[in-house]
Structure formats: C-alpha cells, structure tokens
Amino acid sequence: MQVEHAATGHPLADTVARFAWAIPVLPLLGFAVNGALALRAAGTPGPADPSAAGHHGDAGHGHDAGHHGAHDAHGAHADHEAHDHPARHPAAGLVSIIGPAVLALAFGLAVAVFSAMRGAGEGMHAPYILTLFDWLPTGKLDLAVAFQLDQLSMLMILIITGIGTLIHLFSVGYMQDDPGYPRYFAYLNLFVFFMLILVMGASYPLMFVGWEGVGLCSYLLIGFWFSEQANADAGKKAFIVNRIGDFGMLVAMFLMFANFGTLTYTGVAASLGDVAVGGALVTAICLFLFLGATGKSAQIPLFVWLPDAMAGPTPVSALIHAATMVTAGVYMIARSASLFSLAPAAQLTVALVGALTAVFAATIGLKQWDIKKVLAYSTVSQLGYMFVGVGVGAYTAGVFHLMTHAFFKALLFLGSGSVIYAMHQAYHATHNHADAQDMRNMGGLKQYMPVTFGLMWIATLAIAGIPPFSGFFSKDEILASVFARTQHSTLAEASWLGVPGSVVLYAVYALGLIAALMTAIYMTRMMLYTFHGPNRTGEAERGHLKEAPWIMTGPLVVLGLLSAFGGFLNLPALVNVGWNEGLHHWLEPVVGEGTLRVTHGEAAHLSHATEYALIGTAIAIAVAGIAYAFARLKPEALTPAAEAPAEQGIAKTLLDKWYVDELYGKVAVRPTLGLSRVVLWKGMDVGLIDGVLVNGSALLARTLGWIGSQLQSGRVGTYAWVLVLGLISVLSAFTFR
C-alpha cells in the first residue's frame, strides 16, 4: 500500500528515525516490568499486602478524593495505623528507576529523531512513514501498523515524552509511600505508550487504538484508589462518556472507508482532490470526528467526566488530564486539517463549541473551593480555546496553545500537587481529617512554600495572558486568527444554521475575550486564597507545612522555565527578531495547505494597527481580571471549610456546576436503566417471550417432563452408555459393512 512506497528514499530513512518505533516500545517495556513487579508483590504477603496496608497508606491519596468526603469514608483506625507506619513498597527502588528511565530514554531518542528531522530540511515536506507489520489486511482494507513521522507528530512526541519524564520524576516523590506504587508506574508507562501510538499512528484506526488506550489508562488511574467508590465511579464515568465520543470517531471512520476506501492519513488526504468545499459528506465526517474530540477533550456536551477525573492522583491530572491526553482532540483536528478545511460549517461548529465551553467552564471555575477542581475547569476552558484555534483553521495557533498549556497547566497541577502534599503531611502529622484540597483550609502558604509559590505565579501569569509569558502569545494568536477570519475567509462566507459565518466568528471572538477575563479572575482567586492572606490550616498543623522534596520541586523549575519562555517558540511576525513564527514554519508542511484553503490562499493579513489594537485589548482584559480579583477578593475574610457557611444563589449554582450531571442523570442515565430493566428485561424477556410464548407451551413441556424425572433417578450413566453404544453401532454400520 501507499505507506511502503512513501517510505523509500525518504531523507529520514537512513537516520536514527528508523528506530523511532522504540519511542513507544520503551514505555511499553516499563509497563511490562512494573506490572510484573506489582502483581508479584501483590501475591506475596508483607508490607505490600493490600489489606494490611488498609486504606492505601499515605502521601497524596486520601486528600485527592477529599472533595468526595473521602476522609469520612476512611475507616479511621485503619487510616491512622497506616499513616503512622508508612511502608514503602518492597519493589519501590527498582520501580523508581525503571518508571522514569524508560521515559527519559524515549525523550532522548525523540530529541535525536527531532534533530535528524531538522537536518532533513526541505526533504521533510512529505512525512516519513515507518511500516512495522500488517494489522488488518482483509478485503479492500489494507491496514498496517505504521508510524507517521512528521512535524506535527514530532512536536507531540517531544511534549509527551518531555513533560512525561518530568511528571514521572515528580511522581517518584509524590507517590513514594503508596502501597500501589509499582501499579501506579505500570499504568503511567502504559499511558505514555498509548499516547505515543495515538500521535504516531499513520492511520485513523491506529490513532483510535491509542485514543481508546489512553482512555483505558485514564480509567485505571482515575480509579487508582479504587476502594473509594467515588473514585471507581469517576473512572467508569470517564470511560463511558468517552465511549460516546468514540462512537462518533468510529462513524467518521466508517464514512471515510465507505467513500474513500482508505483510512490512512495520506490516503484520505489524497482522496480529497475533487471533494467540493462544504459538501455534506466531508461535513458529516468532520462533525463525527469532532464528536470524538468532545469526549476525549472534554468539550460541551461531554465535558462532565473531566472534573470528576480529579479523583486520580494529582500527577495523573497533570499528565493525562491537562498536558497530553485531553489535547488529543485538538491533535486529531490538526491532523485532519485537509478534511476540516473543506467543511466550513463543521469548522464553525468546532470554534463555537470551543468558545462556549471556554466561557461555560470558566464560570464554574470562578466558584470552586477544591484547588484541583479550579484547575480542572480551567483545563476544560483552555481546551475550548484550542478548539477555537483549530476550528477557525488556525491549526498552528491551536497546537501552539496546546503546547504552552501543556507547560503551564502541568506546572499548575504539579504545583497544586506540592501544596496538597504539604497540606496532607501537615494534617497527617496531627491526625487531622480536614480536606487537604480545599482552598479555605490553605492561605498564606507563600511563606512555607516559596518556590512553589513563585513558580505557580509564573504559570498563572502565563495562563492569564500577561506578556511575555508563554500563554500570552498562544492565546493572542488564537484570538487574532478568529478576528482575521471574519474577513476574506471561507468561514466568513459560509453560513452556520442560517447565521452568516462572520457573525459566528465575531461571537466566538467576544466569547474568547469574556473567557480570558474570567480566566484571569479565577486564577488570581486561586493564588490569593492558596498563598496569600493569613493561614487557615490550623494552629497545630502550621508548623508542619513545608516545601516538597527536590525530586518534586526540580520538575517544577523546568516547567517554570518553559511556561515563562515557551511562547518565544512562535513570536508573532510583528516582533521582528529573525526567528519569529518558528512553530508556524515548522508545522507549515503539515497544516499549511489546510490553513491557506480557509484564507483563500493568502497569508492571514491584519494591519499592524489592528494587530496592536487586538494585543492591547487582550492585555488590558488580563490585567483587568487580575486587578479585579485583587481588589474584590479578601482572603483574610475566609473561614476554614468546616466552619464556612453554605453557598447560596448563583454561587451555589456555579459550585454545583450548573447541575449538568443531575440533568444528564435525569434525561439519559436513569431512563436508559429504567427502559432496560422494566420494559426490555422484565417486560419483553421475562414477560412476553418467556411468560407468554415459551411457558405458554408449558403443556408441551409438561408432557415431556418425564425426561426430567428420569434425570434425577441417577440413571445418567445409563444414558451415557446408551448414547455411546448407539453412536458406535451407527458408525460401525458403515465402517465394517
């Protein structure tokens, strides 16, 4: 098939890139070893024994589930015992080396491939396709397990393995006293393997393998502390909600196969030559693909699983539910740029849903008390921005924000992990069962955790969009692209459910600004309540608050640097330093054509004056948000969670997340269960088919009932004999005739 042929003579064929298959295989090996260690240790009694360790001993667990009232659910005695004698897993030493080492090696190899790719220069206008073996060869389908190495997958590989390494290192500290330590690293390694398959696969089905694989690991890690029902519920919810999206992806693949006869990226792109812009088929394909994206990337209407996913360990939230997996939908749309650029109505849908999600999630983020919940809704909101970017055909801008967000959100989550870790250690020392994740129990932490405090402020300024931090550049590029598309683009000229495209785009732009304002507010609120003002942790606990060990703060420092300076990878053309638009040029061979189709073949053109005005607006909004938060929020007026009054009115509605979960439960979950139980099972199966039709012929059954009575008389041996003899005589009738 075309993949074989594309690989020959490619400039990367004779470089280290031909070993790129080892990038995913390394974490797979890690999974195998750590998984074996987990099972082996689990089988032997001792400190690792699951029940002897009671409720998953120590660091970083119970508090993660804190918002679900997990501490009440804990058996108080078992908990105390386990906390007093934290027992490290017997295999912990080996696991601590293998887990992060396979990631570091994969990252090293990725860097080598990256430099080979840079060396190939112009030759990289076609992807390098590395075919490993046949996968599904049947009929017209000819799918191979093949990796596609190009600028887009390369960038994703670097993000995944790079940030993955940092988060694995952080986990060594954060999870060190957990009885499930090897299991944790096994899952985390497996996740990285599937995530790499997702971005490296050269076809939609292979992407789907990674897509569902990361969902599986997400499920396992959200429910990592499965003895709390809330955690197990959250994992299951994530998987099932994601499967709704996966249904969309499947249908998109079926449509592509039925109409193009192929499912590889190169094959699909080559089939689009005579497809008209705005056709029904390509629009349907894109909308079904986007349904998949709303699941994995937590957009309206399928975002509900992500906040619950915070039940998992905090490093998992950083890696899977912020930096990598949840951005898979954005990657998928960028990967499908040639499809989406042919379907303006679908693109406008993507942009509008992204913008609405950005605002909607931000409103909820304004009123959460759980520090991880704030970050969770912030993630949903920022993912919305990325969809706005890829939705308006500014694929580079969307991917740029994906990257900077990976930096600053990983930092924010790991930073919150450090905070939770410190809070937990303090509560642990005093046997206090207060919620270690509730910001009302924090306050004034800057004096106890100055490094975390400083780094998290960098990330906050980055996400709020303050120059020169990374998030400013990526968010600005998205908003500027939306503004530019309102003129001279296929999007502006298209109509969306009868509304002119340009109107939709102006609305998206306005929503983007509103979300930006709220982002600045809720992030500043989080920083104020956590680090500023007086401390509310408790008299006895205060003395135990301290900075996390270096294995945890080290990765934070690296992420801090990336959050601060990562934006320089794609400086706008406005600031002429000679290496502007680096990412833009890098991704141009992959997504350039798609973008140009949206803009009628011209580079996006905004006058400098307009561009300065847009930048000024964005900065003004970010500064206004931060200033508002500083002016209006009074950390010193807060009371600890236990004494806090119940929320009321709109604040309660926001805290309760607009009751979306309750709505889904009422209109989808409970009716389905009711239908299945009452109508189908009891009604149809037991009632109609069995009751009326089958047992209606009970008369017949009763006349044959003597067979049953014979059975109980113990003469079955006779039966067997008769059967054997009968068979033998029948067979010998022809054999010896």
Add this chain to the structure above:
Amino acid sequence: MTQFLDGIGYAGWILPALLLLPLLGAVLVVAQGAMHKGDDASAMPAARQLALGIFLAEAVLSLGLWWALDPASPDWYGKVDLAWIPQWGVRFTIGIDGIAQMLILLTTLIMPLAVLGSWTSVREKTHSYYALLLILTTGMLGVFMALDLVLFYVMWEVMLVPMYLIIGVWGGQRRLYASLKFFLYTMVGSLLMLVAIVWLGLQAGRGGPPVFGYDAIMVMTKAAPVTGAMWVFLAFAIAFAVKVPMFPFHTWLPDAHVEAPTAGSVILAAIMLKMGTFGFVRFAVPLFPEVAMHPTVRMVMLVLAVTGIVYGALVALVQPDFKKLVAYSSVSHLGFVMLGIFAMTVESLQGALVVTISHGVSTGALFLLIGMIYERRHTRQLEDFGGIAKVMPIFATCLTIVALSSIGVPGTNGFVGEFLVLLGSFPTQPWFSFVAATSVIFAAAYLLWAVQRIIYNPLVKPENQALKGHDLNWREIGLLVPLLLAIVWMGVYPKPVLTRTEAAADRLVRGVEAARLSTLRKADGTGLNGEGR
C-alpha cells in the same frame, strides 16, 4: 511443517481421527468408571486425568491443521467420502475449509481448558460427566466437518443431548427448567431443519434415491430455483437462529448459562453458539443466496441482528447475576456476527468470523473466571462482591483484561472483530451499522459497572475479606494464560487468522453476489419476480 504433515499423510486421516478419538475416549472413561463404581472420591481424580489426557491429545493432533490447509485452495481439505446408508442416499462425507478450520481449532483448544476449569467443581458422577463432554466434542467437530446434510443433522443432535444432560444433572438450582427449555427450543428448530433436509434430498435425487451431499445440493440450488426454497431457508434459519441465539429466540440462553456448570457455560458460549452462525455461513446462505439476499428476508435478518446487539447490551446493563449479564452480552456479540453475515461484504464477513472466534475466547474466559470466583464465594450476585482486587489482585487483573476484550478495546481481539463487522457493513448497510455501533457505549457501561462492583469499591463484606490468601492458584492461572495471550495476539496481529479465512469468505461473498445479480437480471428481463419461490 507442511512437509512433515504431508509425509505422515495428515490430510487422509486427521478428520476421522479427530471424530473418533473423543468417542474412544468416552468408552475408556465409562469403562474406567465401571471399575470405580459407587466411589466418587477415587473416581474423580482418575476420570478427570484421563479426560484431560484425551482432550490434550485431541488438541495436539488438531494443531497440524493450522499449517496443513492451503487457504487459497477451493477444495475441501481432508475430505473423506464413504457410503453410509445407501438406500437413503446418506453418505459419510466430511471435509473442511478455512472457516471450519478455525472453529475446529477453537473447539479442540477450548475443551482442555474447560476440563481444567471444572477440575474441582464437578465431584459427582464424574465419569458420566467426562464421557458426555467427550461425546459432545465429537458432535461439535462433526457439525463443523459434515458435508452431507443428514450427517450434519445427526451431529447436530449428537451434541444436543450431552449438553442437555450436563445442564440437567450437574447444573444449579433450576437446572431442570433450564435444561428442558434448552432442549425444547433447540429441538423445535432442529426438527424443522430435518424436514427441510429431507425435502432437499428428495429434490436432489430427482425421483431416484435421495442425495444429501453438500456439493451436489449446492450444484442443484445454483442451477435452478428449488421448489419451496423460501420455506427451506426459513427452516434452516430458525434452527440456526435459535442456536445463535438471535433475538427473539434467545431466552433459553440466560437460563441455560446460569444453571450450567462452568464447563457447560464455557462450551455453550465458546463453541455451541457458533454452530448457529456456522450454519448460516455454511448452509443457509450459500445454498439459498437468492432467498437470503431477498430484500425482505435480508431486512428481517438485519433488523433482528441489530436488535439483538442493542437489546442484549441494554438488558445486560441491569442484570444482578454476573452469569446472566454475560449471557445477554453474548446475545449482543452474536448479533454482530449476524450483522456481518447479512451485510455480505468480505470485510464484514471476515469480521463476523473474527467475532466468532474471539467471542469464544473472551466469553469462555469470562465464564471460567466466574466459575473461579463462584467456587470461592458460592454466589454470582454482583451486589455480594466488592473490593476483591485488594485480596485477589491476579484474579482482578485477569478479569479486567478479559472484560476489556469483551468491551472491544483496541489492542484486543474484541475490537478487531467488531470493527471489521461495522466497517464492512457500513458500505452496504449504513444505518444498521450506525445503530449497531452505539453498542460500544453500552458494552462499556455494563461490563465496567459489573467489574467495578466485583473488584473495586470498598472491601467491607467479611466473606470477601476472607478471600485474602485465596487468589488464583497455578492451575487457574495456567488455564487462563493461553486465553489472555490469544486475546492480545488476535488484537495486535490478527493477520494469520484473517488470511486463513479470507479465501472462504471471498468465495461466499462472490457466490452470493453472483446469485443476487442473476436474480436481478431475471427480474428485469422477464418482469417476474425471481425470488426462487
């Protein structure tokens, strides 16, 4: 390997040998039982060891089939054709193609695992039990091999009786109800089939002695429409649909599964249900393609198939008994096979065959796991469990992997089959494929919910806490490992399976397509409807 097999004349004797060995084994087991009369304690170990030995020998013998068949060859492999009852025109004709090959291998490899799975749970009348399992094996293999319609019918019945007894004697509380229901359901279907076979044989005989040879009847139905083809097809279809089971003929299955002993459930799910789908692929569809592809018939079959997929999944969602849940999930999975068959593309048919095999592996493994936990807890009610992963981590790991395969997560066998069925059905039957695809959501819901209630959640019940130290033993791990390996292997590298069935699937699709087109042409040319009535 092929040379070695040729050297020992493998093709000449392997099929009769596979049929005879279990029968001889049954005689041996019964004879051994006569020596241990009345002494269950000493009989049990002897019987199970003997039976296991025979099943292992059978499995080893059959392994050569993997290499022996040339998938591209249009001839039957290992064909044996002997006169049997000449005055009735009945012959003993057996032979296999790539499809039968895979099902035979599935049977011979599952059987030793089923024996190992009931190693300690069957303690009474053990010799009769193992003798019945062996006879059952001959019947099942005979169904996959038969190329004479009467022989096919005989084998079909041979396998019915032992299963009836296995459920009725070694089953649970309501075993009599369940076994009778199983017996009556299948009996009604197979009697219809017998009438149809006789009718066909008489026609093929053209006034002389009847002819029941598969190839001869195929030639006849291809040459000219058979009188009453619609009724004959219907008789076959009902017999097979009951076995599959297709909605609404499925209600015997949950009862049979719940009451059957572990090995019975495993064999029922892994192999016997496949008799029904195999019947469609070997007999009902290729012999009467113009009926099977008649728009109304096809529509009915597709509607029933997709109804089964969604219905089975929804009903599985609310089952309190784990075995019942898996039984309904079988209804859903087998619906995929039927969808793949009646969508009639190479991809969908290949998918159907992969589901056939992989459902055998995964659901077989699920029933084995249920048996293992049942032996420890004496309950299958989901609400009785919780937190088992803490005390039985190996069991939990195995259950999770098998459940994921049943859900159809990519990388496992379950995905390959369902994906190919849906992908292959979409070009010809987009709406059916679309609706069937929704089951990916429900499948995740019912199985993950069940898994959660068993191995996750708080470990609070004392009975479950007492499971500590009673994780799977080496026998149990050993019998699960081949199934787990098959799950991953068929998910990652299904090519060896696909290439072995490709030619047979391709032939079927082309044959059916040719018949459909000629029917259309006739309809156009004469203005009459050419439905072969």
